[in-house]
Amino acid sequence: MPELPEVETVRRGLIPRLVGRRIVRLEQRRRDLRFPLPVRFAQRVEGRTIRAIDRRAKYLLIRLDDDNTLITHLGMSGRMTLHDAASAAEHPFDRHDHVVFETDAGWQVRFNDARRFGLMLLAPDEAIAGHKLFSALGPEPLDDVFDGAALAGRLKGRRTPIKAALLDQKTLVGVGNIYACEALFLAGISPRRLAHTVQGERADRLVAAIKKVLHRSIEDGGSTLRDHVQPGGELGYFQTRFNVYDRAGIACPTRGCDRTVRRLVQAGRSTFYCARCQR
DNA sequence: ACGCCCACCTGGAGGC
DNA sequence: TGCCTCCAGGTGGGCG
Numbered sequence: 001m002p003e004l005p006e007v008e009t010v011r012r013g014l015i016p017r018l019v020g021r022r023i024v025r026l027e028q029r030r031r032d033l034r035f036p037l038p039v040r041f042a043q044r045v046e047g048r049t050i051r052a053i054d055r056r057a058k059y060l061l062i063r064l065d066d067d068n069t070l071i072t073h074l075g076m077s078g079r080m081t082l083h084d085a086a087s088a089a090e091h092p093f094d095r096h097d098h099v100v101f102e103t104d105a106g107w108q109v110r111f112n113d114a115r116r117f118g119l120m121l122l123a124p125d126e127a128i129a130g131h132k133l134f135s136a137l138g139p140e141p142l143d144d145v146f147d148g149a150a151l152a153g154r155l156k157g158r159r160t161p162i163k164a165a166l167l168d169q170k171t172l173v174g175v176g177n178i179y180a181c182e183a184l185f186l187a188g189i190s191p192r193r194l195a196h197t198v199q200g201e202r203a204d205r206l207v208a209a210i211k212k213v214l215h216r217s218i219e220d221g222g223s224t225l226r227d228h229v230q231p232g233g234e235l236g237y238f239q240t241r242f243n244v245y246d247r248a249g250i251a252c253p254t255r256g257c258d259r260t261v262r263r264l265v266q267a268g269r270s271t272f273y274c275a276r277c278q279r
Numbered sequence: 280a281c282g283c284c285c286a287c288c289t290g291g292a293g294g295c
Numbered sequence: 296t297g298c299c300t301c302c303a304g305g306t307g308g309g310c311g
Contacts, residue, residue, distance in 0.1 A: 003304060076305055115288045117305060160282060176304055
């Protein structure tokens with residue numbers, strides 16, 4: 001589920017319920033996710049007030065008032081659910097509700113992650129930029145300074161297919177398998193094209209496409225979310241209609257194109273594209 | 280240094 | 296119904 005737009009949607013959904021609130025209780029229902037949960041997790045979080053919730057790449061950064069940050073990643077299957085007291089009573093925990101937060105306003109946030117590829121870590125604010133998980137990350141695609149020239153520079157000399165380069169968080173962050181496919185389709189670029197050949201106008205087009213698919217998806221998530229901020233509501237759960245992703249064998253959506261969407265496997269991941277519209 | 284491939288873990292879908 | 300195989304939105308680490 002979570003690429004940048006989904007993480008951003010979760011962030012925006014959590015802000016009104018969490019920022020400025022004190023965490024009165026943290027229940028840890030399992031010892032580890034991808035990594036062991038922080039030692040003395042509950043003791044270090046209970047009583048803290050949340051100052052802000054930021055995002056870097058696909059990480060949520062929950063800022064606590066003791067200058068520590070709760071770093072959260074949703075992995076492949078992580079979600080957050082929101083419950084008021086009545087809703088919490090109606091929804092018993094399931095086996096994948098791993099961490100539960102309760103605020104002084106009576107709201108409960110559950111981190112649920114079936115596959116447990118997600119993570120939660122505590123780190124001092126000032127240690128994050130230099131943290132192993134963060135130090136090699138590429139630029140944020142939605143930053144104004146990220147343009148075609150910036151992408152072209154990061155693709156220079158790289159002899160891997162452009163699709164694989166887009167998934168590499170050192171190239172840029174936030175793009176995952178769905179939006180890599182969708183952005184390449186919008187830009188009319190073959191997923192097999194070698195990354196270093198995406199320069200100049202082609203890189204401009206690709207950056208425009210990346211920004212467009214991410215923005216559009218955030219807007220969709222946001223609009224869905226407005227209806228979803230209700231007890232029992234799940235954050236970041238929405239489905240846009242994709243042009244190519246998961247549409248193998250279905251007609252290419254380009255007007256006048258008679259081809260069907262094809263699937264191929266690159267670096268172990270499915271790629272969906274139109275062989276006629278993407279060069 | 281770089282590119283490729285696997286492992287991590289669970290659940291859902293589809294075939295027989 | 297049950298069992299098997301394949302597939303899934305991420306990414307760190309190990310290999311050549």
